[in-house]
Amino acid sequence: MSRVYNFSAGPAVLPEEVLQQAADEMLDYQGSGMSVMEMSHRSKIYDSIIKTAEADLRELMNIPDNYKVLFLQGGASQQFAMIPMNLMKNKKAAYIVTGQWAKKAFQEAQIYGEAVKVASSEDETFSYIPDCSDLDIPEDADYVYICENNTIYGTKYQTLPNTKGHVLVADVSSCFLSEPVDVSKYGIIYGGVQKNIGPAGVVIVIIREDLITEDTLPGTPTMLKYKTHADAESLYNTPPAYGIYICGKVFQWLKKMGGLEVMKQRNEEKAKILYDFLDESKMFRGTVRKEDRSLMNVPFVTGDKDLDAKFVKEAEAAGFVNLKGHRTVGGMRASIYNAMPKEGVEKLVAFMKKFEEEN
Numbered sequence: 001m002s003r004v005y006n007f008s009a010g011p012a013v014l015p016e017e018v019l020q021q022a023a024d025e026m027l028d029y030q031g032s033g034m035s036v037m038e039m040s041h042r043s044k045i046y047d048s049i050i051k052t053a054e055a056d057l058r059e060l061m062n063i064p065d066n067y068k069v070l071f072l073q074g075g076a077s078q079q080f081a082m083i084p085m086n087l088m089k090n091k092k093a094a095y096i097v098t099g100q101w102a103k104k105a106f107q108e109a110q111i112y113g114e115a116v117k118v119a120s121s122e123d124e125t126f127s128y129i130p131d132c133s134d135l136d137i138p139e140d141a142d143y144v145y146i147c148e149n150n151t152i153y154g155t156k157y158q159t160l161p162n163t164k165g166h167v168l169v170a171d172v173s174s175c176f177l178s179e180p181v182d183v184s185k186y187g188i189i190y191g192g193v194q195k196n197i198g199p200a201g202v203v204i205v206i207i208r209e210d211l212i213t214e215d216t217l218p219g220t221p222t223m224l225k226y227k228t229h230a231d232a233e234s235l236y237n238t239p240p241a242y243g244i245y246i247c248g249k250v251f252q253w254l255k256k257m258g259g260l261e262v263m264k265q266r267n268e269e270k271a272k273i274l275y276d277f278l279d280e281s282k283m284f285r286g287t288v289r290k291e292d293r294s295l296m297n298v299p300f301v302t303g304d305k306d307l308d309a310k311f312v313k314e315a316e317a318a319g320f321v322n323l324k325g326h327r328t329v330g331g332m333r334a335s336i337y338n339a340m341p342k343e344g345v346e347k348l349v350a351f352m353k354k355f356e357e358e359n
């Protein structure tokens with residue numbers, strides 16, 4: 001068996017230990033004589049899997065009792081519609097546009113009501129997080145929307161925006177469980193799990209209970225009402241059962257690692273190795289404002305397209321894969337999620353140094 005260092009932005013690297021456990025349990029999950037893929041989501045044994053996963057996530061994130069945890073489908077992109085359908089009582093919401101994902105959410109919300117762009121960093125190709133300390137947020141906005149970590153551009157909010165009392169909704173797909181968060185500051189925290197938690201097909205929504213109501217926009221499908229899933233504890237219909245099982249294993253791995261405080265330290269250490277090199281290198285440089293750098297997604301360029309392509313090709317041959325930047329920005333991007341070992345980053349930097357000397 002030969003595993004590569006996988007710097008993919010998502011679906012992305014998972015802890016090897018978790019994959020090994022899943023392999024061991026593939027044919028016979030804990031004496032049940034079947035795979036988790038083959039069991040009823042209404043069975044006692046599956047109930048224990050989903051309940052344990054939720055309990056472990058609550059413990060890891062210290063989720064207050066007045067928040068529900070929902071395991072849904074449709075990816076993060078489904079939430080771009082589900083959020084306005086459920087929350088736009090006044091048909092108005094404020095959006096801070098810091099990248100492609102925030103922009104898509106903003107555009108989707110326009111289908112349902114008045115989405116107001118209260119700040120944007122599009123003027124400098126999303127290379128920074130705008131000052132959000134005193135935004136002009138409409139009084140009757142139902143919520144303020146952010147994408148907390150911008151997967152494509154590699155920026156992250158270091159402080160949350162001043163929402164002036166409005167509900168904060170955050171897409172945390174690419175920084176989910178990378179560090180501790182104060183859940184009570186948000187109305188909704190959600191993310192697709194394929195970046196930092198598990199296999200594609202599961203989206204986790206952590207939502208304050210008072211935001212779960214019958215009062216959704218007219219025409220909202222049953223499946224797109226938070227209340228449907230909250231009332232049924234994520235078992236209204238067949239959930240993405242196997243994906244949730246893997247998420248549960250990752251939660252247990254995170255607990256064993258020491259929790260989110262320890263993950264934050266690890267992630268800071270890993271990111272520092274790469275950023276320090278980018279700052280001293282004469283060939284490579286980071287592409288975003290230093291204060292706004294993400295710990296998870298690190299975009300960089302040489303400034304020469306052909307050299308970028310050569311780097312990506314040679315890196316791949318050396319076992320460092322998926323370093324090509326997003327198709328909309330070019331260059332390179334190293335996604336260094338929780339499951340990327342420090343050794344992977346150290347070896348990547350050693351490879352970059354060697355490449356710099358040779359080119």
Ligand SMILES: *Cc1c(COP(=O)(O)O)cnc(C)c1O
Pocket residue numbers: 010074075076077078101147149150151171172173174192195
């Ligand atoms: C990947 C990503 C998405 C899109 O997720 P899907 O599950 O493919 O819909 C949305 N937001 C962010 C921040 C992402 O990184």
